[in-house]
Amino acid sequence: xxxxxxxxxxxxxFAIAGTLLVLELxxxxxxxxxxxxxxxxxxxxxxxxxxFLTIGIIWVNHHTLLEHCKRVDRRFLYLNLLxxxxxxxxxxxxALVGQYILSADGATAALVVYxxxxxxxxVAFTGVFLYATNDHRxxxxxxxxxxxxxxxxxxxxxxxxxxxxxxxxxxxxxxxLAVYGLTALFYALPLLPLPTRVGGH
Amino acid sequence: xxxxxxxxxxxxxFAIAGTLLVLELxxxxxxxxxxxxxxxxxxxxxxxxxxFLTIGIIWVNHHTLLEHCKRVDRRFLYLNLLxxxxxxxxxxxxALVGQYILSADGATAALVVYxxxxxxxxVAFTGVFLYATNDHRxxxxxxxxxxxxxxxxxxxxxxxxxxxxxxxxxxxxxxxLAVYGLTALFYALPLLPLPTRVGGH
Amino acid sequence: xxxxxxxxxxxxxFAIAGTLLVLELxxxxxxxxxxxxxxxxxxxxxxxxxxFLTIGIIWVNHHTLLEHCKRVDRRFLYLNLLxxxxxxxxxxxxALVGQYILSADGATAALVVYxxxxxxxxVAFTGVFLYATNDHRxxxxxxxxxxxxxxxxxxxxxxxxxxxxxxxxxxxxxxxLAVYGLTALFYALPLLPLPTRVGGH
Amino acid sequence: xxxxxxxxxxxxxFAIAGTLLVLELxxxxxxxxxxxxxxxxxxxxxxxxxxFLTIGIIWVNHHTLLEHCKRVDRRFLYLNLLxxxxxxxxxxxxALVGQYILSADGATAALVVYxxxxxxxxVAFTGVFLYATNDHRxxxxxxxxxxxxxxxxxxxxxxxxxxxxxxxxxxxxxxxLAVYGLTALFYALPLLPLPTRVGGH
Numbered sequence: 001x002x003x004x005x006x007x008x009x010x011x012x013x014f015a016i017a018g019t020l021l022v023l024e025l026x027x028x029x030x031x032x033x034x035x036x037x038x039x040x041x042x043x044x045x046x047x048x049x050x051x052f053l054t055i056g057i058i059w060v061n062h063h064t065l066l067e068h069c070k071r072v073d074r075r076f077l078y079l080n081l082l083x084x085x086x087x088x089x090x091x092x093x094x095a096l097v098g099q100y101i102l103s104a105d106g107a108t109a110a111l112v113v114y115x116x117x118x119x120x121x122x123v124a125f126t127g128v129f130l131y132a133t134n135d136h137r138x139x140x141x142x143x144x145x146x147x148x149x150x151x152x153x154x155x156x157x158x159x160x161x162x163x164x165x166x167x168x169x170x171x172x173x174x175x176x177l178a179v180y181g182l183t184a185l186f187y188a189l190p191l192l193p194l195p196t197r198v199g200g201h
Numbered sequence: 202x203x204x205x206x207x208x209x210x211x212x213x214x215f216a217i218a219g220t221l222l223v224l225e226l227x228x229x230x231x232x233x234x235x236x237x238x239x240x241x242x243x244x245x246x247x248x249x250x251x252x253f254l255t256i257g258i259i260w261v262n263h264h265t266l267l268e269h270c271k272r273v274d275r276r277f278l279y280l281n282l283l284x285x286x287x288x289x290x291x292x293x294x295x296a297l298v299g300q301y302i303l304s305a306d307g308a309t310a311a312l313v314v315y316x317x318x319x320x321x322x323x324v325a326f327t328g329v330f331l332y333a334t335n336d337h338r339x340x341x342x343x344x345x346x347x348x349x350x351x352x353x354x355x356x357x358x359x360x361x362x363x364x365x366x367x368x369x370x371x372x373x374x375x376x377x378l379a380v381y382g383l384t385a386l387f388y389a390l391p392l393l394p395l396p397t398r399v400g401g402h
Numbered sequence: 403x404x405x406x407x408x409x410x411x412x413x414x415x416f417a418i419a420g421t422l423l424v425l426e427l428x429x430x431x432x433x434x435x436x437x438x439x440x441x442x443x444x445x446x447x448x449x450x451x452x453x454f455l456t457i458g459i460i461w462v463n464h465h466t467l468l469e470h471c472k473r474v475d476r477r478f479l480y481l482n483l484l485x486x487x488x489x490x491x492x493x494x495x496x497a498l499v500g501q502y503i504l505s506a507d508g509a510t511a512a513l514v515v516y517x518x519x520x521x522x523x524x525v526a527f528t529g530v531f532l533y534a535t536n537d538h539r540x541x542x543x544x545x546x547x548x549x550x551x552x553x554x555x556x557x558x559x560x561x562x563x564x565x566x567x568x569x570x571x572x573x574x575x576x577x578x579l580a581v582y583g584l585t586a587l588f589y590a591l592p593l594l595p596l597p598t599r600v601g602g603h
Numbered sequence: 604x605x606x607x608x609x610x611x612x613x614x615x616x617f618a619i620a621g622t623l624l625v626l627e628l629x630x631x632x633x634x635x636x637x638x639x640x641x642x643x644x645x646x647x648x649x650x651x652x653x654x655f656l657t658i659g660i661i662w663v664n665h666h667t668l669l670e671h672c673k674r675v676d677r678r679f680l681y682l683n684l685l686x687x688x689x690x691x692x693x694x695x696x697x698a699l700v701g702q703y704i705l706s707a708d709g710a711t712a713a714l715v716v717y718x719x720x721x722x723x724x725x726v727a728f729t730g731v732f733l734y735a736t737n738d739h740r741x742x743x744x745x746x747x748x749x750x751x752x753x754x755x756x757x758x759x760x761x762x763x764x765x766x767x768x769x770x771x772x773x774x775x776x777x778x779x780l781a782v783y784g785l786t787a788l789f790y791a792l793p794l795l796p797l798p799t800r801v802g803g804h
Contacts, residue, residue: 005268009212009260012213012220012615015615015619017223018687027702031708035712060677088219213413286454289454297429306433306436307433418622490621492625497630505637507634
C-alpha cells in the first residue's frame, strides 16, 4: 500500500490538532482592563507554545520515519491510528493546563493529565517506530533499517522525561510544564537521520 | 477523472471530523475538585475513542477501496459526498453521548441518535462500495472487482450490529456504546484486501 | 505555477468549512426531554445539509475546472482566494439560519444573509471560471476552453436562483432555504464536462 | 528531504487557521432585532476579511518560495514550524479585534496584540525566506537564488507597516486595522517571481 495517502491523513490530523489549540485561547469576556486580562492569560500562551511545538516536532519525526518506509501494511495503519488518536487529544490537556496551572487545587491534576497525554503520544510513536523498523519490515533496506533503529535508541529518554514531568506536577506545576516543553525540544534533536534525497514535487 | 484530489478532500473531512471530536471534551468550569471532575468525564473519553476509531477505520476502508479504483465518475463523487456529510456529523452524536449517557432521561435518545449516525455512515459506505465495484465500473479489472465484492459480503453484519446498538439504547445505554465500539473493531478486520503494490510517494 | 498546491490549499478550506458546520449543531443544554429537544433542532440539521451540499458541489465544480487548467497565475490565485474567503464564511450564515429560521423576528435577516453568502460564492466562482477560460488563458487548448465556457453559460441561472432565495426570505423563510438547497442540486448537474483521463495517483 | 509533505502540513495549518476564523463570527444570542445586531458585528467581519487575506497572501508567498526550493533540511523545518505557530495564533487576535475595536478601553490592547501577531508572522516568514535563499542553500540555482533575494528586499516595508499599525493602535484603532489590511495587500504585490513552469499534477 502506498504511503502517500496515509501521510495526507496523518498530516491532516497533526495540522488540525495544532491549529485547534488556538481555540483554547479564550478572548476575555467584556472587561474594562483588557491589557491586564491578556497578560493574565500567559499560562494559556505557554501551553499553546509547548503543545504546538510537541505536535510539530512529532510531525517532523513521523515525516522522517515515513520517508524511510517503502510501504505500509494494515497493522501499521492501525498503530498509526492510535498515534493520531493520542495526538488529536492534545487540545484538551492544553486547555486544562492553560486554565488550571495557577490554581491551587487544579494544577496538579491538569499537569498529570497533560503528562499522561504526552506519554500516550510517545508510547504510540515508539510503537509505530519499532513496528516499522523491526526486522526491516517496512524499511526496504536492511542496513538502513538497523541504522534507523540505532538512532531511535534515545526514545526512552523522552519517555523518562515525561514521567518526570508527571512526578513534578505534584510539587511544582510550572516546572512540570517546562519539562514538557524541554522534552519537545529534545525530540527536535536529529534522532532520525534525514534522507538526503533531492527534490521532488 | 483522477482519484487523487477526491482523496485529498475526503482525507480532509475524515481528519477534521476526527480531530474536531476533541472539542467535545469540555474543560470543567472552575472547580475545586478538578481530579474528580475529570474522572466523571469518562463517558466523553469513551465516546471520543469509539468515534475516532470508527472514523479512522472507515478511512482505512475508504482508502483501500479507492486504491482499487482506476477512475471515478461524477455519480461516485456525489455518493462519496453523502458519505462525507455523514462522517462530518459524527462530532454531534459523540457530544450527545458524552453528555447524556449517564442521564436517566436522555441516554436512550443520545444513543439512538448515535446509532442512526453510524447507520448512515455504514449505508453510505456500502453505497459507495457497491457503486464502485458493480459491473467492474470503476475497478479496472473484472476479476479483481468480483473478488472485492466478495470481500464486502460481510458488510451487512456491521449494519445489523448498529441496529442492535440502537435497540440496546432503550434498555442498556452503556452496552449500546460498547456495541458501537465493537462494530468499529469489526470493520477493522481486513474485509477489503490491501493492494500489495510497492512504494510510491 | 503548478496547480497541485493550489488544490491542496483549496481542498483544505472546502473540507474544513464543510466539517466545521457540525459545530453549529449544539447539544441541547441539560434537559429532561432530550428527544423533543433534538427534534426541535431540525432547522439546524436542514441548514447543515444544504450548506454541506453547497460546499461539496462547489468543490466538485472547482475540482473539474482545475483539472482543465494547465497552469495558474498570480491573479488566478487571488481570485481563488476571494472564493475561499466566501466559502470559509458559510458556517456563520448556516448557524444563523439554524437558530433563527423559526423566529418571527429574525428569520428574514438570517435567510437574507445566507443568500448573500451564497451569492458571494457564486459570483466568486463565476469570476474564477471566466478568468480561467477567457481567451484560453489557463486552459491549454483553445477548443476545449471554448467548450468549457459554453458549458458555463448556465451559471446565471444559479445566480438568479440565489437572488430569488433572498427575495423569498421576506415572505417565506423556509421556502427560501428550500430554494438554496435546490440551487445546490442545480449546480450538481454536469455543467462542466469531466475529463475522461484515466488513472492517476 | 522532499518538500511535498512539508507543503501538505503547511497548507493544512494555513487553511485551517483561515477557516477557523469564522468561528469568531458569533451568532447573536436570541434577539428580536437580528438585522441591527448583525450590522453591529461589522468589526468582526472586517477582522475576518483582513486576517483571511493576510493568511491567504502569506500562503501564496510561502507557496512561491517553496516552488523555488529544491530540497529542505531540518533547520528549515523548524523555522517553518515557528512560522506555522505564528500563523496558527491568528484567530485569537482576530477575535480580540472583532470584539474590542469599538470599546473605549480595550481597542488599543486588541490592536497592539493583533499587530504583534502580524509582526511575528512577518519576522518568521522573513527568517524562512532568508534561510532558504542565503548562499543558495535550498534554492538549487545560484543566479535564481540571488534574484529571489533581491525581490525580497521590500520585506522590511511590510515590517515597518506593521510597526506603524501597532503605533496607530494607541490613537486610532480603526485606522490601525486598515493599515494591517493594506499591508496584506502590499504583500500581495508580486515580490517573489512566480516560476513559469507549466503543468503538473
